[in-house]
Amino acid sequence: MRKLYYLLIFIFSFSVLSAQEKLTKEEQARREKNIQAGNPFAKYGYKAKVATLSKGKYLEFHDLDSIVTIGTMRWHVDKNQIVGRIKIDTLNPDAQPIGDAPGRWMSPDPLSEEFPSYSPYNFCYNNPVKFKDPDGRAAITADGDFEPTKEGNLRVEKGDTPEKLKKEYGLVLTTGKDQNGNKFDFKEGDVLVLNNNMTRDVAQYDKSGVIEPESCHEAAYSAVKGLEINQNTAEVHSSLDGIVEGLSSSTATNFAKSYTQASSSSDAVFGKTITVFGDGAHSAVFYGTSNDGTNYYYSKNGNGGPPTISKESDLVNQYGSATYFNPNTKK
Amino acid sequence: MKTLINFICVLAVSFFFNSCKKNEEQVEFYLLKKRIISTEGIPVQQYAKMKNIKNFESAKYCSFDTVKKQLIYGGKFVVNQNDLQSEPLVTNDEVLKLDMEKSELILSESARKKISQINPSMKYGVQFVITVNKKPCLTGYFRSNISSYIYNWNYIGYDYYNNNIEAKRDDNFVIRQNADYEKWKPVLTNLKNYPEIIVALKNSNRLK
Numbered sequence: 001m002r003k004l005y006y007l008l009i010f011i012f013s014f015s016v017l018s019a020q021e022k023l024t025k026e027e028q029a030r031r032e033k034n035i036q037a038g039n040p041f042a043k044y045g046y047k048a049k050v051a052t053l054s055k056g057k058y059l060e061f062h063d064l065d066s067i068v069t070i071g072t073m074r075w076h077v078d079k080n081q082i083v084g085r086i087k088i089d090t091l092n093p094d095a096q097p098i099g100d101a102p103g104r105w106m107s108p109d110p111l112s113e114e115f116p117s118y119s120p121y122n123f124c125y126n127n128p129v130k131f132k133d134p135d136g137r138a139a140i141t142a143d144g145d146f147e148p149t150k151e152g153n154l155r156v157e158k159g160d161t162p163e164k165l166k167k168e169y170g171l172v173l174t175t176g177k178d179q180n181g182n183k184f185d186f187k188e189g190d191v192l193v194l195n196n197n198m199t200r201d202v203a204q205y206d207k208s209g210v211i212e213p214e215s216c217h218e219a220a221y222s223a224v225k226g227l228e229i230n231q232n233t234a235e236v237h238s239s240l241d242g243i244v245e246g247l248s249s250s251t252a253t254n255f256a257k258s259y260t261q262a263s264s265s266s267d268a269v270f271g272k273t274i275t276v277f278g279d280g281a282h283s284a285v286f287y288g289t290s291n292d293g294t295n296y297y298y299s300k301n302g303n304g305g306p307p308t309i310s311k312e313s314d315l316v317n318q319y320g321s322a323t324y325f326n327p328n329t330k331k
Numbered sequence: 332m333k334t335l336i337n338f339i340c341v342l343a344v345s346f347f348f349n350s351c352k353k354n355e356e357q358v359e360f361y362l363l364k365k366r367i368i369s370t371e372g373i374p375v376q377q378y379a380k381m382k383n384i385k386n387f388e389s390a391k392y393c394s395f396d397t398v399k400k401q402l403i404y405g406g407k408f409v410v411n412q413n414d415l416q417s418e419p420l421v422t423n424d425e426v427l428k429l430d431m432e433k434s435e436l437i438l439s440e441s442a443r444k445k446i447s448q449i450n451p452s453m454k455y456g457v458q459f460v461i462t463v464n465k466k467p468c469l470t471g472y473f474r475s476n477i478s479s480y481i482y483n484w485n486y487i488g489y490d491y492y493n494n495n496i497e498a499k500r501d502d503n504f505v506i507r508q509n510a511d512y513e514k515w516k517p518v519l520t521n522l523k524n525y526p527e528i529i530v531a532l533k534n535s536n537r538l539k
Contacts, residue, residue: 213515215479237513238402242389242454246382247375247402280389281453282479302477303515304488318477319453 027094031056057094111138114313116321117264127266131293140293146192147290151206152199152298152309154192157291161186168288169270197228198271198285198298198307204228205306212300212307219300219307220274220283221255224327229300229307240325242280262324265295265312272327275312278320284310286324356531360421360442361460361467362449363414369406369484372396392455396512403512405456405472405482412465420445420459429532430539434519436487436504437539446504451475451491456482463531471506483512485520 023031036042038050038061052060066078074084105121112120115138124131124139131139145168146154154169162174171179171194178184178192201223205211212229214222219229221236236252243256262268265286268275273286275297284299287309295312316322368374372394379387394403425442429435438446449457456472471485487504506520522529532538 215481215515217479239389244384244387244390246384247379247387247390247393247395249400278453300479302475302479303481305477 030094034059034061037061114138116316125264125266125293127264130266138293141289141291145289145291147294148287148296148309149191150202150309152196152202152287153194154288156186156188156190156192158188159291160188165192196271197226198223198287198309201228201298201300201307202309211304213303214300215303216300217283220285220298223285223298224272224274226271239276239280239283240274241276241323258328259325260328262326265289265322265324267326268295268324269326271298274325275315276323276325277315277318282315282319284315355423355535357423357462357464358426358528358531358535358537359419359423359462359465360426361415361462362420363410363458363460364416365414366392366455367408367410367414367458368392369394369403369408371406371483372403375402399513401512403483404454404480405474405484405486405509406512407484408458408470410458410460410467410470412467415460415462415465415467419462420449426532426537428537428539429522429528431522431529432539433503434506434522436506438504443504446473446487446489447492449473449489449491451478451489453478454480456480456486459487461525461528463527466527468527469506469525481509481512481515483509 034056035050035052036047037059038052039046039048041048054060067074067076067083069075069086072086072088073082074086075081076083108120109115109122112118115122115125118125124133131141133139145157145164146160147157149155154165162172165171165173173179173184173192176183176185179195180193182193184190184192201219212219214229215237217236217239222229236249236255238248238252240256240259242248243252245253248256259274262273265275267273268286268289270286270288275284275286276282277284282299282301284297287296287298289295297310297312297315298307299310299315300307301310301318312322375387375390375393375395378384378395378397390402394406395401396403421438421442425439426436427439428437430437451457451473453475456474456478458470458472460467461469461471469485471487472482474480474482474486474488476488476490485506485508487506489504506522507517508520510516510518529538
């Protein structure tokens with residue numbers, strides 16, 4: 001019986017030892033070099049113990065040398081010249097990815113359908129200054145924004161400040177009181193009640209139930225002019241995307257001339273940007289971006305529909321992809 | 332000989348009864364094989380060519396009223412039998428009633444479901460025809476209830492359902508028209524202008 005135990009212990013030890021990765025001398029040296037690249041005391045000749053995740057299999061420390069790798073080039077940053085080229089050894093399974101290879105996208109964004117206006121390979125809507133993406137799922141604003149409510153008011157989110165309110169919404173509020181004299185001190189979750197032409201439109205429908213018969217385009221044009229929708233302000237009948245000189249009215253054509261297409265929603269301005277959805281199927285006015293990156297719009301969905309504050313994703317689902325138009329005057 | 336006489340009698344009686352059975356007229360809804368341009372105004376493609384207007388893609392299915400200088404998105408159109416799709420969208424069995432007073436068609440649940448799944452065109456609508464025994468009688472558009480475009484010809488507003496959107500606004504299939512194509516002011520279509528449909532539904536006891 002005792003012999004059996006010895007045999008089992010021997011087999012166990014043998015299998016544990018044989019399971020260890022066998023490295024060639026060259027590979028061991030390469031890994032040691034990778035580890036020591038992170039040794040801050042190397043210049044003093046001291047070999048410190050360096051914490052790594054891959055035990056040197058991958059280079060985990062940035063190269064701060066004067067010679068850097070860009071693609072397959074070795075570039076001397078002081079001399080501003082190429083000092084060497086790297087040949088990729090495709091047969092070596094331990095070969096390191098070089099240059100920009102680690103930065104390439106390996107697959108399209110699995111959430112790309114949620115952001116149809118953007119390439120499935122973009123990072124932070126191509127605007128890493130405004131947005132951040134801490135968990136890799138979807139970009140969120142880097143420094144907090146207010147979240148519009150369905151009434152068009154603003155709910156304070158983490159990081160929201162009076163400066164932000166002024167920058168994004170053009171509202172000056174530093175006294176601790178809102179426009180209605182109610183106490184308001186930028187605490188997370190607080191709702192700032194707004195009183196503008198768009199909130200009045202939404203409230204008017206909620207109270208009366210009477211729907212103005214204007215189209216989404218007419219409602220949007222009224223809104224950017226600071227007007228509430230009614231028969232007198234309904235001047236433009238066509239979407240900015242669908243105005244054709246010679247076919248559209250002169251009012252619509254002139255209006256279109258005062259707008260320029262913006263590259264993305266990050267350039268959109270509260271109450272000023274008109275966003276066109278689909279092939280001119282719908283127009284809505286930009287109403288801000290919440291902390292999670294959701295864009296909101298003042299939108300009248302159809303002649304028979306009430307004015308609402310809607311999410312961009314809902315409008316895209318209903319009408320098609322978004323194109324942004326900013327007034328030609330500077331922000 | 333006697334057997335033959337009996338057989339002829341039975342045959343005659345059966346013919347008699349069969350001839351008494353009246354064939355019900357078939358009222359059906361058809362979608363069209365391709366878009367038919369309205370007969371109102373002048374087709375945009377033609378007008379653009381005349382006036383050398385380029386980039387009119389965003390209005391390619393419209394007509395143009397050269398007097399009022401207005402685009403016509405949902406104007407009157409005429410079809411013949413060759414324009415209809417091979418299978419009806421709504422079959423005769425699915426047309427339950429017609430409420431003349433409200434210009435409202437009462438359709439079966441299966442028909443409602445089929446209509447609510449028609450992919451909407453917010454600008455141009457989806458053209459349909461109501462036929463009686465496959466003869467086109469009433470032309471019109473299925474118009475999404477969230478569209479901002481005005482159709483001055485017959486239209487039925489509907490809510491489009493897919494997996495993402497469930498915006499329910501209207502359960503009724505009312506046939507309306509708009510007084511013009513400048514201001515949204517819908518009125519009920521006068522169905523007395525379509526006597527074939529009225530007669531067909533009256534004969535099958537489906538008129539409310």
